[in-house]
Every structure is written in C-alpha cells, then in structure tokens.
Amino acid sequence: MKAIVQDRYGGPEVLRLAERGEPTPGAGEVVVEVVATGVDAGTVHLLEGRPAPVRLAMPLKGERVLGMEVAGRVRAVGDDVTDLSAGDAVFGSARLGHGGLAEYAVVRRDRLARRPPGVTFGEAAALVVSGSAALKATQAARIAEGDRVLVLGAAGGVGHLAVQVAKAAGAMVVGACSRTKTDLVASVGADEVIDYTAEDPLRRGPFDAIIDTGGHRPLRALRRALTPRGALVLVGAEPEGAPMAGLGRAIVAAMLDPFARQRLVMLASTESVAALDTLAAHAAAGKLRPVIDAEYPLEAAAEAIARIGHGKGRGKVVVRVRPE
Ligand SMILES: NC(=O)c1ccc[n+]([C@@H]2O[C@H](COP(=O)([O-])OP(=O)(O)OC[C@H]3O[C@@H](n4cnc5c(N)ncnc54)[C@H](OP(=O)(O)O)[C@@H]3O)[C@@H](O)[C@H]2O)c1
Known part of the structure; x- marks a missing residue:
C-alpha cells in the first residue's frame, strides 16, 4: 500500500511517500480501507515530537504512519471482533504508527464507530479527535440549558465543533477568533462572535464556562471572567517556543482545582466508542457538522499538516485517500 511515513522528528519536510505491506488486524483490531483522514494539532505534535518529553518517551524506531482521524470501510477484522464485517462504513482513531495517512489503517475496535447516515467520510474523519475533544470539553464544563459559554479558538478544529456541541446542550455561546474567521464562527451557530484582535473576549464575562x-x-x-462557580476547561494552547507547549498552564490549573470554588479542568480526551456514537447521533440529527477548510490528496499530506501549523487552523483539514 501507499503510505506517508515518518522516520525522524521534524516538520512536514520529514514526511515521504513509501510502499509498505498492508497491515493485518491483531486481537480487538480492525483494518480500515481509508477513504479520508483528518489532520489536527495533535498530528503536528506527533510529527515534531512536542512537547519535548514526547521525544524521550517515544523514540522513533523505524517508520511510522501518522493520521489518527480515520474514516473508511472495514477491510478485515481481528478474530474476536464479531460485530463488524468487511465493507461496513466506520470512523475512529487509529493505532499510533498505523494511521490514516495510508491506504489502510489499524484501529482498535473500542476506538471505532459506525459512520452516521448523511455524513461523508471526509466529515466523519474530521470528527474523530477534534469532535471527541469538543464533546469531552462540553461534558467536563457540565453545561446546562441557558449557560453562557465562551469558546476561545472558536474557528479551530476543536473550537468550531465545541460551539456546536455547546449550542446543542442549550448554551448561549460566545465564540472568539481572529478577524478573518468570524464568518466561520457565526456560520456554526455562535450567538456572539468576538474578534479577539479588536476586543478582549474576557471582558464580556462573567461566563458559566470557558x-x-x-x-x-x-x-x-x-478565572476572573468566570462566575464564582464557573468551569474552565483547558483543551490546549500553542504558545510560541514553549518547550512544554500549553501543558504547564494546564498542570497548574489541575493542581489548583481541589482548592478552588471554580472548576479548573485539564482536558485529556480519548476517542471512546461512546463519544464517537454521541458525535454520530449529533451529526445524524443535523446538530453537528464539521467545516472542511481544505482537502489534500495523500501525496500532499505534508502540505495538509503545514496548513494546520501551530494552532492557526480554520475548521478542519482532511487528506483524501480514496473517493467518497
Ligand atoms: N486535551 C486534549 O485532549 C486535546 C484534544 C485535541 C486537541 N487538543 C489541543 O487543543 C488545541 C487546539 O487544537 P485544534 O486542533 O483545534 O487546533 P487549531 O485547529 O489550530 O485551532 C486553534 C484555534 O485557536 C485560535 N487562536 C489562536 N490564538 C488565539 C487567541 N489568542 N484567542 C482566540 N483564539 C485563538 C486559532 O486561530 P485564530 O487565532 O486565527 O483565531 C485557531 O483557530 C491544540 O493545542 C491541541 O493540541 C487537546
């Protein structure tokens, strides 16, 4: 099969197109014939080995294939996978190193769900990691009907989905982004859109959740922009040049949480079947639709990743491996 491989840490330039053997599923695994793969900030982190401890914890041995956000058709299942068969349309998060920047990817059954009706493979792929993070963030914020919620980074991969999930939960959503992206944030249903380059969105507080x-x-x-019992959910940040990326701030928040009246959450999202099924149900009901900013062919995966850059995404970028 064709695959985009990485054998050292670095920027998009370290990626190259290679021929590899088609993978076979192990116990509890499914091989997916990839139709589309989403790329997100996490793909950039894995490529670069950021934050710095990642390189120590995961030294690269040989080639690996990135691309966690996979949508496609079941090609083969492991012995103990009995509820899926060849040809089923699915979406889920790939095993590290056997990702969707290839014609076939390996996905654990407990990280895979059926693609919802009326949703393209490109859209389903775009939901896997970013959608799960958006869902987990709104759940962690314990949003109730009528809450005022601020989403920072509201035009990004996670942010534009968080706006929609928070709206579906009945919140009044304020979305903050840079000037050229305000149209996108309005189009996904934010009640108020703030260009943070012109106005500090925190001044519009207090918010029940950020x-x-x-x-x-x-x-x-x-915290000053939250109500006294409000919730702050730190999903991520991409501060320039910080070796620990945004992690340091999130760790401090998690340490302060037990002593604070406000809830301070450092989000660690996973792509569970339950989360993927909930996303699928929202999408099927027309409450959740990723905005696909751009699509690239597999051979141009490096360009797709470069487009995401460091936290500057607009909606989602998808790599198309096969036609819909
Ligand atoms: N904790 C978890 O489990 C988890 C899961 C998924 C992702 N993440 C993290 O979440 C972060 C976002 O990921 P993503 O894939 O959504 O990235 P992304 O697509 O690049 O989105 C980030 C967005 O933030 C905006 N932004 C940057 N500076 C801002 C500011 N000062 N105020 C308001 N908005 C600002 C960016 O564009 P503009 O500045 O142009 O508006 C961009 O739209 C990353 O750090 C990622 O690693 C964490």
Missing part, C-alpha cells in the same frame, strides 16, 4: 482551545491567556485572567 472552553479554551486557542491562545494562551493566563489562568488568573480566565
């Missing part, structure tokens, strides 16, 4: 996926505002400023 979901932070972009920028790297200090904890103190974020």
